[in-house]
Amino acid sequence: MLEIKGLTKRFGGLFAVNNLNQFVEEKEFLGIIGPNGAGKTTLLNLITGYLTPTEGTISFRGREINGTPPYRMCRMGIGRTFQVVRPFAEMTVLDNVATGALFARPERHSVAEGRRLAQRPLELTGLWELRDLPASALTIGNKKKLELARALATGPQLLLLDEVMAGLTRGEIDELIVVLRHIHADGVTICMIEHLVHVIMQLSQRVMVLNFGEKIVDGSPQEVISNPLVIESYLGKEIEEGSDAA
Numbered sequence: 001m002l003e004i005k006g007l008t009k010r011f012g013g014l015f016a017v018n019n020l021n022q023f024v025e026e027k028e029f030l031g032i033i034g035p036n037g038a039g040k041t042t043l044l045n046l047i048t049g050y051l052t053p054t055e056g057t058i059s060f061r062g063r064e065i066n067g068t069p070p071y072r073m074c075r076m077g078i079g080r081t082f083q084v085v086r087p088f089a090e091m092t093v094l095d096n097v098a099t100g101a102l103f104a105r106p107e108r109h110s111v112a113e114g115r116r117l118a119q120r121p122l123e124l125t126g127l128w129e130l131r132d133l134p135a136s137a138l139t140i141g142n143k144k145k146l147e148l149a150r151a152l153a154t155g156p157q158l159l160l161l162d163e164v165m166a167g168l169t170r171g172e173i174d175e176l177i178v179v180l181r182h183i184h185a186d187g188v189t190i191c192m193i194e195h196l197v198h199v200i201m202q203l204s205q206r207v208m209v210l211n212f213g214e215k216i217v218d219g220s221p222q223e224v225i226s227n228p229l230v231i232e233s234y235l236g237k238e239i240e241e242g243s244d245a246a
Contacts, residue, residue: 079156
C-alpha cells in the first residue's frame with residue numbers, strides 16, 4: 001500500500017530522516033518507535049504532505065505522492081492524528097468530527113450528512129454521550145479521542161497515529177486498544193507512533209525502530225524488543241513479553 005524509497009529530509013545540515021526505505025502492506029498494523037528526536041513525526045509529516053522530502057520518493061497504491069498537498073492526501077484515503085491536538089474549541093464535539101467527515105470528501109454534503117457520518121467514529125471512541133459539549137470542555141484524554149474520531153471520520157484506508165495514547169489514563173488506554181483493534185479488523189491499515197511499548201506489543205504485527213532519522217530495526221514486536229541495538233538506543237533494558245513497561 002505504502003512504499004518509501006531513499007527518503008531523506010534535511011533541515012540545514014541536520015538529517016531528520018536519512019535514506020529511509022520502508023513499506024507498509026495492505027491491512028497491516030505497523031508500530032513505529034524510537035527516542036525523542038528520532039524522526040518519527042517528521043516521517044508522518046512527509047507522508048501526509050506537510051513537509052516535502054529533500055530526496056527520495058513516497059508512493060501510495062503505486063502512485064508517487066511527493067509534493068501532494070495534505071487535503072488531497074486526505075481525499076486519497078490517508079488520515080492522521082497529530083501529537084499536539086488542536087480541536088475547534090468553541091464548536092461541539094459532534095461538529096468537530098462532522099468537519100472532518102465533510103473535509104475529506106470532494107463532493108458537497110450537507111451539515112446534517114456530516115453529523116450523520118460523525119456518529120460512528122464518536123461511538124467507537126466513546127465520545128457519543130459528550131457530542132453536544134464544546135471541545136474546550138473536554139479533558140486532554142478526551143481531546144485525544146476526539147482527534148482520533150476526526151481522523152476516522154475522513155474514511156481513511158491508511159491511518160497514521162502520532163502518540164494517540166498520550167495523556168490517557170490506564171483505563172482509557174485499554175479502551176482505545178480495543179477500539180484500534182476494531183478499526184484494524186474493519187480493514188484499515190494503521191501506522192502508529194507510540195512510546196508505550198506494551199501498547200505497540202499488543203497491537204502491532206511489525207515494528208520499525210528509528211534513531212537519529214535512520215531505521216535500525218524492522219521486524220516482529222518480539223524480535224524488536226529483544227534486539228541489542230533497540231535496548232541500547234531506546235529501551236535501556238530488555239522487556240519481557242506481556243510487560244506493561246513504557
